[in-house]
Amino acid sequence: MAEIKIKINGQEYIGKRGQTILEVAKDNSIDIPTLCEHSDLEPKASCRLCLVSISGRKGFFTACSTLIEEGMDIQTDSEEIKALRKKNLELLFAQHIERCNTCVREFNCQFLKLARDYGVNLKKYEDRKTNYPKFNFGPSIYFDSSKCIDCRNCIEICEKQRVGFLELEEHQSFWEVMPSKNFKKDCVYCGQCILHCPAGAFMEIDSVSDVEAALKDKNKYVIFQVAPSIRTALGEEFNLPYGTNILGKLFSALHKIGAYKAFDVSVSADITTIEEANELIERITQKKTLPMFTSCCPAWVKYVEFYAPEFIPNLTTVRSPQIILGGLSKTYFAEIDKIQPQKIVVVSLMPCTAKKYEISRPELNINGLLPIDYVLTTRELARLFKKYNIKLDELEPEAGDAPWSEPTGAGIIYGASGGVTESAMRTAAYKLSGQKIKQIDFKELRGMEHIKEATINLGDIELKVAMVNGLGNAKKLLEILKKEPHKYDYIEVMACYGGCIGGGGQPIPTTEAIRHLRAQGLYDIDLEKSERIADESPAIQKLYQEFLNQEEARHKVCHTAYFTKTKENKFE
């Protein structure tokens, strides 16, 4: 690529054609403040904080949207620029109601940091948004529009997801971000709005205090279960490098705060894999509905149920890993541990806001109990630990608890886009070949491309698979299927970019580069595992011998149904 020489604040730097001033500055650790900029979105240049000046050109330019040109001489921090940024910040804070103590950005607020850096008087003007409305989207997402700074990132990402639930509505000479009143549009709870909001206007509906109460209740047994993708993301909340596997320290922290048991959802991911592989083989051999869609992503499931119910028969009936493990805790485990299922509180630690919605689905009920009581996102978990003064990075690692803390590598990679498919292919190859073929690495299934395709040869069967990350891409795939219904046999969909490692419950910031590092962390763990095929797990083999061999139990714990949905989030 062509190299371009530019100057920033008198120093020479080399950039590439097509790069923006901001990109070159970032590459060279030159600080230019931004709020509305995000690697997933087109530059909007609306916050006007990244203003710079260019010698020989009149006026000021936004670094996020100005491409570099040969010989450009750029100033990023003159007194005049600083004054303009400060005024913009004053104006931004005049619309944003500060609720810092209950904010998702409490420990990590770029906005507040800029106020400090530029000496902004937060109370310079009377707050404009004092009585602005607040919304709950299902049991998942909380939108406090009085914190909104109108950058419209949420609208853009919601449109990119082809959900379009967030839109502009005119209120007394202002265009405000509002949930859509259109009965054909509804939130699917993916939580990408949270990751792309620079002002903390969106956050998860908080369950931290509920979990604290359960921990204090002496009549309850609190079982924590950890999602695959948490282990390489949570560390970020404690200033550890991106992609660091902190599972051992996480188990140790859970024991410290009073967990009765700490299980690993990667174990039940292995069950999902086995059940899905069985169902896929059955659908192929008995010529039932194909392609089969994965259903472990609850935002995707809601998307199908609301936006594309004609595809409901394509969804695998297998429950997601968190639901299976919760169900097992309240049945099989309660029995062997001799505790009453009613006294068990299962807290699921998830990268996801849609998982909060999933646990509320009544059809998941087993013997009068829902499998999961609370979901905490990665961010909420960090908040919980901080409340308990846990210094995660300083803890000695501990193992999780028997019987469900030793997953195979297959269960770990569930957290990355393509991981569910790869796990299923490992199992399918193993089953179809009579356990002779142990193909482990399906590298063609990995990566961050939005739609990946592969043809997998499994003995006599040639399996055409597709993996999609990002709901907008799923919509594209559904359009392809309407024209070519037999193009694929198996389709994995993850609503969030990069899969669960980029989930709406993950630490902020979540960017393209960060998602890549979190995913790499998971593949590194997989490589170190001695068992990397779900069927090889001793814990799973035991379960299938002792419990899941009973058809009724297996059906109750591992399978579910889906229903056409009408709009759930109506606001007047």
Add this chain to the structure above:
Amino acid sequence: MADIISKLKEANLLGRGGAAFPTGLKWESVAKASGEKKYVICNASEGEPNVFKDDYILEHYAAEVVEGIVLAMETIGAAEAYIYLNPHYFDKYEIKLKEIIDDKPIHLFKKPPYYIGGEETVACNLIEGKKMEPRQKPPFISEVGLFGCPTLMNNVETFYYVNKINKGEYKTTRFYSVNGEVNNPGVYELSAEATIADVLNQTNNFPNFNFFIQVGGGASGEILLADEINQPVKGAGSITVYNQETADPYKIMANWADFFLNGNCDKCVPCREGIYRLREIILKRELKKEELESLFNVLEKASFCALGRGATAPFRGLITKVLKAY
């Protein structure tokens, strides 16, 4: 093709929408731009208060305007054109324009009733069914405009005069909207080189009281005192006369602020929040220099598009010249 462009250059026709960009140069750049398809847009959004000349031209000379559009399409090689009308004009002229257009590939588009809709990239977005927001420039619409194609956008009056120039009938005139406290309000076609005083005199509107005027647009136009009117009329060609003794400057400013606040797109911070705070100050009638100047400064230098950048001029003029607040 080169013929009409050189005629436009020779006539030194400047865009009559307000920005006064040389029409010949604009046509040339779109004609030269590479693209499989090109578009022409006739801007009939006329969104500012006190400017009615496009209304007048559409009422009396719609056929000539359409001829100008057709000429543009032939010159730049455009397959299609749009006449981009504010909702009031759309309702008023739809039937008439459709008759004139007949089977020519010229479409009518009803724009929403917001001032920002008149900005050229916003017009492209709205015709494409996208958000009412300006686009980053560059690229300019002459290269990447409507549906990503090179696009020529001119004002109604500009197309009217293009036709005149082509026929050799251009007499270096333009249309003036004269209103406010005058005896003979209306739209007048007079010499393009006339001074403000000339226009007021020739239309029998020269005030016999202490006055100030707003020129070039009833919101973003400049404020001039009686001793500053020996200069040509700028912007969209409007002259609004105010009586120095009876006019309430705060009320005038509040109207501007309301107009901009309602008419902007709320995309960028300075324009959305800055104008809101400016309005607050005006309603409180507490003019503090430091605060006002810091708002003007951020609006002028940090706004995304020309709406915010240009919104300060009338306030600044009224506050310093008429109110003499500082």
